[in-house]
Amino acid sequence: MASSLTWTLPGTWPMATVDDSLENLDERALVEACLAGRREAFDLIVERHRRPVYQLCYRFVGNHEDASDLAQDVFVRAYRGLRNFRGQATLATWLYRIGVNVCLNRVSARGLPTEPIADRQFVDSTADVAPDRLVRTERQARVRAAIARLPRKQRATLILRMYHEMSHQEIAAALGSSVGAVKANFFHALGNLKKLLGNEGL
């Protein structure tokens, strides 16, 4: 017997309901439930994939505001095109593919984004942060800023390969290019990353 779990978070979206019976469904079944009109099934898809999709977008644009807008756009497009999901790739790969297209379009429209090296939007400066952690945070910001300066295809390839563990074939399908081109882009992305970061830590 299916039961419903309802929660409310103050100051956020008023209410979301997830049917427990959906939790046990695999990706394909969840998609079918969505297509059958069960909107809560899509809520579950969003819940499962929102973090990596947001991170993908963040790596492209280098800031939280644009990344959250893009992540929202990715899921809206996914919902709209859910009938096109054929289950040949995983749902994550399919969402990344949408994400890459959304991000590349945004990057093309706005030009290359830059993340300030001194970006501290999620670092609590009042907290007692250990120096090595602070150094690590700065190094991460520098790497993200360097990645955000890479040419579009190199950036997309590096992000998908490094952080989302997509195969060269999957990346080629997502970007509409050949496996050879993907490997070449990956190679050049790493070479440019080295130039952008200088000799720091290399």
Next chain:
Amino acid sequence: MHLSPEEFVDVVEGARSAESVAHLAACEVCRTQLTAIRAALSRAADGDVPEPSPLFWSQLSGRVNAAIDADASSRRGWTSWLQPRVLMPMSAMAALVLVVALLPAARGAFRSTPLRLLAPAATPPAVDAVDARDTNDQASDPLLAMVGDLSATMDLDTVADAGLAGQGSAERAVSRMNDAELRTLKQLLQAELGRPGA
């Protein structure tokens, strides 16, 4: 000949071929390049994304839900024009507007045609011909035909109620005369018309 970018990537990812291994053993330039690529790869692994506020995730879900609702309603806005319950009244209205717009032109064209034909005639048209034209007008003009149909069953009281023939009007008085009275009225009118200067 050095390793290609594709071969470098294969080596870095552990898919090295025997040819690549042999080349690297002999080529200092490619070994240096390989070291740089490995270092960049290691450095890139540092690019973690900062974790947003814990509330952000539920907020994102809510935004997605709201955006999907907005998207669906805007799409409904467009497709609603294509539904029969909207299209049928709109088609009927369009047809009515078309009829109203074209009717005066059609009537004008009908009336102007006989007049143009009659104007060059050497002799005045016979009364019968004019009557026939009017009859044709009424028969072919839907508005005149409709008025004719409606008035065919009307008696004088109905006409009076409509304000067209009042209680003291000549039409009402004539309609109430008997045959002898009508004959007398006819004689009086003929005598009056026969007077000089009438």
